[in-house]
Amino acid sequence: MPRMAADHGHRLYGVRKGAWSEEEDALLRECIDKYGEGKWHQVPLKAGLNRCRKSCRLRWLNYLKPNIKRGEFSMDEADLIIRLHKLLGNRWSLIAGRLPGRTANDVKNYWNTHLGKKTMLRLQALMNSAAAADYQTKVIKPRPRTFSKTLVQCMRSGQQQQQGLHFCTNNGSKSSTIKDDAVDLISGKDDDGVDKQIQWWKSLLDDQLSDQELAALASGSCGLDEEEQAGYELPQPPVDDRSGYKIYEERPKTDFTNELSFDIELWDCFTDDDQWQTSSGPIQGL
């Protein structure tokens, strides 16, 4: 069934659709070189293209732009996508903004085809079948998350943010989630943005546990000293005496822990190819 061309409610007829030809690409490239990006409504006219402005913009941003990186996503990129998706959800443009040369469309497609729910189910099915065939079982050990010192500092300086928790003041006037805060940081909405962004990314990307943190984990804490723990332990009463914030346990519906456990499994698949191949054979289609 042919699609109707729609452009902000105005139906456009006779506008070319579908795959772009090399001639069209050349015309668009020439036009952007000459007049620059922006003013997309003028581009079809100036370029002599029988395309709607959105089609021109999309073609440029997703395909013709000079710095676009094509080809396979690296493991680093995949890892970053997983982490950012956990924080930001389907904010593909924000995620793509942190992956040089990648477009939102690329990231979205990559997620849907390689990292999304369907792939998750396929992977689980493969794991189940491998187990059923009496292959060596791959044991996934839970990896507790630690609260970075950066976040703790933010908390103390009035930043009501904590991973996986919702904070609000006693009168309930302010409530935020880690996703919203992450979006603000990434999009640079905060005034003292640069330093905070650096710190935030540092804590996000810091996958290595310090010796201190490892020792704390071994003793059953979560990487904070006693005083810090007192304020953040989930089962604690809802009001923190020192900060005056109510602390709410994240509702199970958000299923953060399940997501996390899957991501770890997925990441192990990326990093542990040898193990997969020896225990249950290579995973097809990943």
Next chain:
DNA sequence: AAGGTCCTCAACCGCCCTACA
């Protein structure tokens, strides 16, 4: 070899946000 199914990704659609008059 042929037909069917699955997968990937470029492109489209419709909605939202913002700027401006």
Next chain:
DNA sequence: TTGTAGGGCGGTTGAGGACCT
């Protein structure tokens, strides 16, 4: 304050290639 237009985004579709039976 309201209406309009442009820019941008996320969700969805469908063509075409790869793979399977």
